[in-house]
Amino acid sequence: MMEGNAAEAGFMSAMLAVLVVCMGSMFLIQAIPDANLSEDSPDVEDLWALVDAAVVSGERPDIKELSMILEAMVDQKGVNGVSLELRPALPLMERKTINAGMMEGLRDSSVRTILFAEEGGERIPYFLTLAVWIDV
Amino acid sequence: MYDRRGIANITDALLFIIIITVVASLLIPFGNDAEVHEDIEEVHDLLLATELKIDRFIPGSYGTMSLYKLLILSHSDDEIHGAVKAMCEDLLDSLTPKGYHVSWTVESGEEQHLIGVETDNVHITSVRDISDDGGIITSKLTLSLL
Numbered sequence: 001m002m003e004g005n006a007a008e009a010g011f012m013s014a015m016l017a018v019l020v021v022c023m024g025s026m027f028l029i030q031a032i033p034d035a036n037l038s039e040d041s042p043d044v045e046d047l048w049a050l051v052d053a054a055v056v057s058g059e060r061p062d063i064k065e066l067s068m069i070l071e072a073m074v075d076q077k078g079v080n081g082v083s084l085e086l087r088p089a090l091p092l093m094e095r096k097t098i099n100a101g102m103m104e105g106l107r108d109s110s111v112r113t114i115l116f117a118e119e120g121g122e123r124i125p126y127f128l129t130l131a132v133w134i135d136v
Numbered sequence: 137m138y139d140r141r142g143i144a145n146i147t148d149a150l151l152f153i154i155i156i157t158v159v160a161s162l163l164i165p166f167g168n169d170a171e172v173h174e175d176i177e178e179v180h181d182l183l184l185a186t187e188l189k190i191d192r193f194i195p196g197s198y199g200t201m202s203l204y205k206l207l208i209l210s211h212s213d214d215e216i217h218g219a220v221k222a223m224c225e226d227l228l229d230s231l232t233p234k235g236y237h238v239s240w241t242v243e244s245g246e247e248q249h250l251i252g253v254e255t256d257n258v259h260i261t262s263v264r265d266i267s268d269d270g271g272i273i274t275s276k277l278t279l280s281l282l
Contacts, residue, residue: 008144
């Protein structure tokens with residue numbers, strides 16, 4: 001009887017250990033990407049706010065205006081470089097990429113799909129990919 | 137007083153269920169139905185809001201038209217209808233989340249226009265009714281697991 005209780009306790013301890021390891025892994029998986037970033041550096045989502053100001057109208061933004069916005073991003077502390085790609089969802093349409101600063105450091109990026117009104121009245125979805133290189 | 141063996145078995149079973157749940161959530165981090173639902177609604181919005189120059193399909197024509205209207209109105213001309221369908225397929229391919237197969241059906245009256253191939257393995261569906269001069273147009277977008 002005593003041996004049975006000891007075996008049960010051992011089994012339960014092993015199960016608890018597995019549970020703790022699993023939960024620890026989940027925590028680490030979520031925490032590691034943020035742990036690499038400097039606390040002072042803006043992340044890609046912070047920088048989207050600046051792009052949003054230019055694209056909110058629904059008109060395809062002017063490349064010069066976007067270039068100035070990207071230059072302003074590079075001036076922020078910890079940001080080495082920024083890149084914005086505008087890729088139409090339809091084939092045979094020109095894609096545009098704007099770069100500012102140096103593409104060095106830790107890269108973070110995200111994609112948004114936005115419908116732009118083109119000259120001539122067309123309304124076409126574009127994939128906007130914003131990438132940022134920051135100090136580690 | 138208590139059946140200690142029985143309590144231990146229940147505890148073991150509960151622990152086992154918790155561990156399986158945690159492991160499953162680790163293994164399927166991207167299978168979030170709520171996100172996929174948001175994605176399909178966003179794709180549907182973009183499809184219905186896309187407007188193209190008629191000149192792309194009928195050279196010399198003036199003006200723009202919604203993609204779904206072009207699909208409906210071009211049905212009488214096989215060549216133009218084929219070009220519109222090809223454009224719809226390209227757009228659907230671009231907008232569809234990775235790992236899914238997509239089909240889009242536009243119904244107007246008794247006419248039905250299908251883009252892509254319908255499968256039995258439908259994962260999620262989005263249906264919209266659009267009021268039009270000629271009645272109600274129904275747009276149905278389905279995502280199936282590959």
